[in-house]
Amino acid sequence: MHLEDFNYSLPKDLIAKRPTDRRESKILICNKKKIINFKNIFSELDKDDVLIFNNTKVLPSVIEGVCKGNDVKFTLLKNFQTYFWKVFIKPAKKVKLNEVIKFKNGLSCKLIKKDSVIVEVRFNQKYEAVISYLNKFGNLPLPPYIKSHSNRELDEKYYQTVFAKNAGAVASPTAGLHFNKNLMQDFKKKNIETIFTTLHVGAGTFLPLKNENIKKNTLHKERGIISSEAAKKINIAISEKKRIVAVGTTVVRLLEACYSKYKTIKNFNEDIDLFIYPGYKFKVIDKLITNFHLPKSSLLILVSSFSTKNKIKEYYDFAIESNMKFFSFGDAMLLDKYEF
DSSP states (O other): OBGGGGOOOOOGGGBOSSOOGGGOOEEEEGGGTEEEEGGGGGGGOOTTEEEEEEOEEEOOOEEEEEETTEEEEEEEEEEETTTEEEEEEETGGGOOTTOEEEOGGGOEEEEEEESSSEEEEEESSOHHHHHHHHHHHOBOOOOTTOOSOOOHHHHHHHSSOTTOOEEEESSOOGGGGGOOHHHHHHHHHTTOEEEEEEEOOOGGGTSOOOOSBGGGOOOOOEEEEEOHHHHHHHHHHHHTTOEEEEESHHHHHHHHHHHHHHSSOOOEEEEEOOOOOTTOOOSSOSEEEEEOOOTTOHHHHHHHHHHOHHHHHHHHHHHHHTTOOBSTTSOEEEEEOOOO
């Protein structure tokens, strides 16, 4: 399997640069080749479906500083040892080892390790102070193909899910962006169970796969959390042969990683780096609500594993012909697991 096998051409006008007002979008019901308004998704769900959501919250982790007169943009990715962070730095060539980057209001850091665009730095303030600084001055890390200037108020409105709770992600679990508060309330009215887990989306979501041989690629680790209560509910649903519907590929990675390791869904708080590619046998997920993903991305490879590469190509071609919108702020699709 080669990376080029997961490439496709997309007209630029089908890339959603901003969300529509009121979270209104469309969804392709793949097994019927039917497009409906997302708010009508209940016509495709019933009491035998259990929806699993990712309630991670995106950190305002983008800050801008100066190093030797050069402007530098940071996306803070992961904290360790109190003062130390892993950081996505742009432009990386402007900052050398042991150089100091200064930010406004007295925050600064020193670059202590550099292997690529992801570096390690030591801040002059502890974790809690840095988080406070981000909440005051940081911006949300929007996908790199969105070139417009950040607007913290609008980004908080449109790039956080309405159920975002646990801060720690550097990207939104975008399938969840289609759900507004009214839809979430309607699940209760229709007796459709909803369960919340957490996967803090990491740097890997922004970085391209490097190796043309699919199997030689690895993903960056992401922290996944399943509470005891959520695990119990999911296991009961599986035992009752209900359909497990993942809202987003993040939920797929979390539940499949947990089950692959422990042969059950359990109380879980670990880093995961499960890379799902064709040939993987799904053990938990029966249906998937997901957006349309970038060419040659790990997410496109995941959905191609879930519903076969040929089927995904067919669905993507149909979506393009139907002028559906793609990527993080775009439309969605409802996929059934391919039964081998």
